[in-house]
Amino acid sequence: MHADYLWTAAPLIVSAPMAKVAMPKLAAAVSKAGGLGFIAAGYHSDHLEDLLQEAEDLLQEGTAETPIKVEEGTPKFLPVGVGFITWSASLEKALPSFSRYCPAAVWLFAPPQGFRDLIPWATRIREATACRTKIWVQVGSVSDAVEVVEAIDPDVIVVQGLDAGGHSLARGASIISLVPEIKDKLQELRPFPQKQIDVFAAGGISDSRGVAAAVALGAHGCVLGTRFLASPESLVAHGYQKALLDASDGGTSTVRTKIYDKVRDIHGWPEGYDGRGLINRTFIDHLNGLSEVKNREMYREELKRGDEGYGVNGRLTTYAGTGVGLIREVIPAGDIVKSLREGARALLYGPHNVSKL
Amino acid sequence: MHADYLWTAAPLIVSAPMAKVAMPKLAAAVSKAGGLGFIAAGYHSDHLEDLLQEAEDLLQEGTAETPIKVEEGTPKFLPVGVGFITWSASLEKALPSFSRYCPAAVWLFAPPQGFRDLIPWATRIREATACRTKIWVQVGSVSDAVEVVEAIDPDVIVVQGLDAGGHSLARGASIISLVPEIKDKLQELRPFPQKQIDVFAAGGISDSRGVAAAVALGAHGCVLGTRFLASPESLVAHGYQKALLDASDGGTSTVRTKIYDKVRDIHGWPEGYDGRGLINRTFIDHLNGLSEVKNREMYREELKRGDEGYGVNGRLTTYAGTGVGLIREVIPAGDIVKSLREGARALLYGPHNVSKL
Incomplete structure (x- = not known):
């Protein structure tokens, strides 16, 4: 995971590609703090080129703290991700942008009929970026996860529990049981994997206790949505x-x-x-x-x-x-990333860790 | 917590008082393994005396591993708990048994109108047992927790998330957000508590990863129901x-x-x-x-x-x-308790703990 995202620190904190409100400013702030920020292409991909150019500009303004940088070249490598609502967004419109700006990750959500619908997305994005753009797919059940692995062998599965805000499966489990059951299923499907599929947890996580819990469940990192809405960088009213x-x-x-x-x-x-x-x-x-x-x-x-x-x-x-209910103030997205990461590390590995029991 | 339940080890694993199926055999097996087993008085309390006598008999059969014992006296002290569905069960019928056998804990669930309905239960059980029987109350929301604290100052709040099997609130959050929000609310309500209110997490926990996650969220222990149904000691078909x-x-x-x-x-x-x-x-x-x-x-x-x-x-x-979905075999309840506890400890504090990230 870290090898793909050299500027990040564990546990990896990710901001979700929330349609209309997660734009380059939020994504760049999250990545600059050692997380991974996603830009929402959302329901369509009409302005993707502009969004990625804006992200590039924001990411050029360096930061002393993290080794983040835009890599020049054809394509360039942008240390942010892009998310698509795939029943609605257009792969054809998006592809040229991938050939110019290679985002660190693409997040594919809600295929219209089933996860085989993502085969062209995964294939063509991998072609356009020589596999440098990692394929993240959001799932809400164990059977979703099995389908995704069989259809496109993704790099990351985002396991979204039913606590999540915004769109997701109407019925499901929280990450408490869903993350472990999907982890076990991956082990069963791929006992000797050539490459690891990382599992990220999403849904109901708002503070460092939630991040620590997700790590204990076996997640490689966490995705937060609602928490990042309460940052000045999000585009909500x-x-x-x-x-x-x-x-x-x-x-x-x-x-x-x-x-x-x-x-x-x-x-x-x-x-x-x-x-x-x-x-x-x-x-x-x-x-x-x-x-x-x-x-x-x-x-x-x-x-x-x-x-x-x-x-x-x-x-x-x-x-x-x-x-x-755990969100009590609007704070900069970078500070959210750092406090979540440091808080979770203290809970799990610090001198006064949860062993105080 | 440990001072009240000397035979237990942390993190404390508890079997839920599941109506009709969690009987003395299951409760005794869980307590003997260093957990806390609850007997379901369930919808009524007609046979409570017999149930407690059966538990006493089972608990007299000692075990080399844990210092569990029934304390003689008036009342006797039984290292198991008893659970009541309070909109249906009878306090009057239950009280004489409390005066003879003092169970380690009583679990009060689902008052008919609101948590003030539990005032007579808490008051009279405390009178009958000189406060040796600890009062556990199950809640499904932050407002439930506030009401309970104000009504009866319980010893333990069982925070049940919406992953739980059997009866609970139809709408709610999983323990991922509910445990931290209730912990913060308790801190706000009682900044200088005379006595700590312990928080136990329930709902969706089936294995040691779930237990470790609950501890990371701030729970003092975990309650499992479904997992214990798959033990020979439960009374399910x-x-x-x-x-x-x-x-x-x-x-x-x-x-x-x-x-x-x-x-x-x-x-x-x-x-x-x-x-x-x-x-x-x-x-x-x-x-x-x-x-x-x-x-x-x-x-x-x-x-x-x-x-x-x-x-x-x-x-x-x-x-x-x-x-x-995480339950793959029927195993003795005592083995469930030990493997959950040891597995969670290894995840949280062991040499190969979750810091492998």
């Missing part, structure tokens, strides 16, 4: 950030539902996916029987309120994972 | 155990639902509770619109098939948590 800070009791203040897609006119997620977000008026009215049409109208009206439209009494979608 | 061993991909092979209560004519669980079990014909037919009446009839018919009635194509209820 101030109202969104305020709603995150105000939320507590993440298991009861959030809910998995499809209604937040419906009011925003987002259609096309494959069968079995929904999204976890803070409970707000959209959801409550939906529960109480308000029609989808009327709910959508009210959503559009609410958009005019801007920052005021977020929160428990607002209607604007605020995707968040169950770890939202 | 062979068909049930076979279904557990056959199951994999615990997040997709189990589901949270109320239908398993309905077909068994169990009514009265407080608002907001359901149960997680293996998906079988009862659930699939329910999904496909089979009426509750007909589904119940078919359940009753299925009972005649005995062991054959369990499994994916059967109809008999098989409660299980998402960790079910």
Whole structure:
């Protein structure tokens, strides 16, 4: 893992490619702090070239702390990743950018029919970058993991538990049982692997205790989404950030539902996916029987309120994972990376580690 | 913690008081191995005296390995716990047994209206046992935990995540975010506690990786249910155990639902509770619109098939948590306790601990 990402430190902290809000500024800040930041190409790939150029510019502004650098050449090597919602994004549009800027990783999520749909993505990206761009695939079940390994032999499997915010499988397990079961299954499928498939844990991790737990479960690193939304580098509205800070009791203040897609006119997620977000008026009215049409109208009206439209009494979608109750301040993304990494190391290996029991 | 339970070793492994199946044989085996076993008084307390006498007999058969013993006196002190489903069980019926046999712990679950309903339970059990029986309360959210602390100042809070098998809150977080958020809340509520409230983690833990993760999250110990069902000491049918061993991909092979209560004519669980079990014909037919009446009839018919009635194509209820996919053999409960404890210690503190990253 470290050999592929020389600027990083363990345990590797990753920011998720959250559609529309994880842009070059966030990704660069995370990578500069010794993590791996993902840029969301998201639902399409129209501006990928611009996004990667912006990342390059940000990464040229060096940092004294980490040996990060953009490697010149054809392609260049960018120490950030790019994420695609593959039922919707275009491989054809994305490929030319891979040939010019070779991102450190590509994260493939939610193929329309099954993981064999990712074969062209993996094949052509590997061709375009001579395998330097590592293939990360997000899964939510053991059978997903088996399918992915058989279809494309990925470099990394991101195991997303049902605590996660935003889109993921509607039914599933948390990382507590999902990470160990997938690790065992990989061992069974590939008893003598030529190359290791690294497993990253995602879903419900918001602080260093979650990172330490993921490492204890056998993960090689952690992916966080919600925690990075509460950084100045993410592109979410101030109202969104305020709603995150105000939320507590993440298991009861959030809910998995499809209604937040419906009011925003987002259609096309494959069968079995929904999204976890803070409970707000959209959801409550939906529960109480308000029609989808009327709910959508009210959503559009609410958009005019801007920052005021977020929160428990607002209607604007605020995707968040169950770890939202652990987030108490907006802090720079680089500081998040460092405090998570150092906190987890202290818990696991420090002089006052968990052996205080 | 250890001062209250002198025969135990850290991290403390606990078997859950699973109604109808966690009886003295299982509880005694767990305690004898240096854990803490709970007997399920369950939905009522009619045979509590007999159950505690049976536990005493089993515990008199000593073991060379652990310093466990029944302390004589009035009351006697029994190194096992007892669990009650408090919306249904009778405190009045239970109290005389507490005055004769003082169990090490009482586990209170699911009060009918709110945690203030537990005030008489806590007060009168403490009176009956001069506070030697420690009060454990199971919660599924941060607000539950706050209510419990304010109502009865318990000795232990069992934090149950939504991976858990059997009954628990229908919506919630896994222990990944729930344990840290509750730990922080306790610190906030009681900055200078006279006495520590210990936090135990439950839900999705099936092996030593899960135990190590729970410790990293800040739990003082772990509670396992499903894992102990696959022991010869649990009272589940062979068909049930076979279904557990056959199951994999615990997040997709189990589901949270109320239908398993309905077909068994169990009514009265407080608002907001359901149960997680293996998906079988009862659930699939329910999904496909089979009426509750007909589904119940078919359940009753299925009972005649005995062991054959369990499994994916059967109809008999098989409660299980998402960790079910990690369970591959039926082994003695004492061996489960020892391997979980030793495995977790090796992961956290051993020479080849998780620092191999």
